Amino acid sequence: MELLAFLIDFILHVDRHIAAFVAQYGAWVYALLFAIVFVETGLVVMPLLPGDSLLFVVGTLCGAGVMNLPLAITVLLVAAILGDQCNYSIGRRVGPRVFQWEQSRFFNRRAFDAAHEFYEKNGGITIVIARFMPFIRTFAPFVAGVAQMNRARFTAYNIGGALLWVVGVTLAGVMFGNIPWVQANLSKIIWAMIVIPGLIAIYGGWRAARREKQAAGA
Numbered sequence: 001m002e003l004l005a006f007l008i009d010f011i012l013h014v015d016r017h018i019a020a021f022v023a024q025y026g027a028w029v030y031a032l033l034f035a036i037v038f039v040e041t042g043l044v045v046m047p048l049l050p051g052d053s054l055l056f057v058v059g060t061l062c063g064a065g066v067m068n069l070p071l072a073i074t075v076l077l078v079a080a081i082l083g084d085q086c087n088y089s090i091g092r093r094v095g096p097r098v099f100q101w102e103q104s105r106f107f108n109r110r111a112f113d114a115a116h117e118f119y120e121k122n123g124g125i126t127i128v129i130a131r132f133m134p135f136i137r138t139f140a141p142f143v144a145g146v147a148q149m150n151r152a153r154f155t156a157y158n159i160g161g162a163l164l165w166v167v168g169v170t171l172a173g174v175m176f177g178n179i180p181w182v183q184a185n186l187s188k189i190i191w192a193m194i195v196i197p198g199l200i201a202i203y204g205g206w207r208a209a210r211r212e213k214q215a216a217g218a
Contacts, residue, residue, distance in 0.1 A: 014057050014190065022066055030071060033058065034079040040138060041083030051134060052169055053190040059173020060186075073170055080162040084127070084141040088154055091145025124149065127157035131165035 022029045033054070040051055055076065062069040130140035144154050176182050182189065 037079035038083040042086035055169035056173040059170040060177025063174040084158045087141040088145040091142035128161035131161040
């Protein structure tokens with residue numbers, strides 16, 4: 001329970017935690033950033049870690065001169081690309097057995113169904129779009145691996161999506177993160193970056209489950 005409480009607090013106040021980490025440990029913050037992004041994108045059991053809000057906060061700190069922007073973007077890009085490649089490889093290895101897994105503490109069936117539904121409808125571009133959607137972002141490369149998507153094709157979408165996501169959201173933090181209004185409402189912005197895409201992912205999972213039931217009853 002203490003770990004869960006800390007994780008929730010970290011997600012909702014990622015700006016304070018990262019700033020405090022920089023003040024105490026300096027350059028080690030880049031190792032922390034790599035670990036967070038790699039785990040969030042690379043391990044299908046960890047979809048709750050901050051993604052978009054983390055990048056925005058990093059951009060904000062870079063804009064304030066607290067962190068080095070080129071180094072931060074490079075570290076985040078490498079972590080995002082390697083994370084998706086790892087997740088894809090796990091999905092490719094596990095294969096069709098995934099479709100037999102049930103909802104559990106370590107596997108979010110609804111989020112997986114949402115990612116699979118999104119992938120089936122939109123194909124490879126899902127890998128790019130999913131970068132901007134919490135939960136879906138974690139499951140999309142895993143689903144691509146399960147579906148045996150061509151590795152070269154997946155890698156191309158992976159790199160393109162990572163570039164758009166990391167550079168785009170981080171630079172948004174640089175440009176807007178230190179505006180007084182944004183600073184005053186940062187916690188609300190973080191909530192919006194988590195809740196709105198999360199609701200979209202849940203809706204997608206609900207639709208996928210509903211269609212599956214309708215197909216089974218037909």
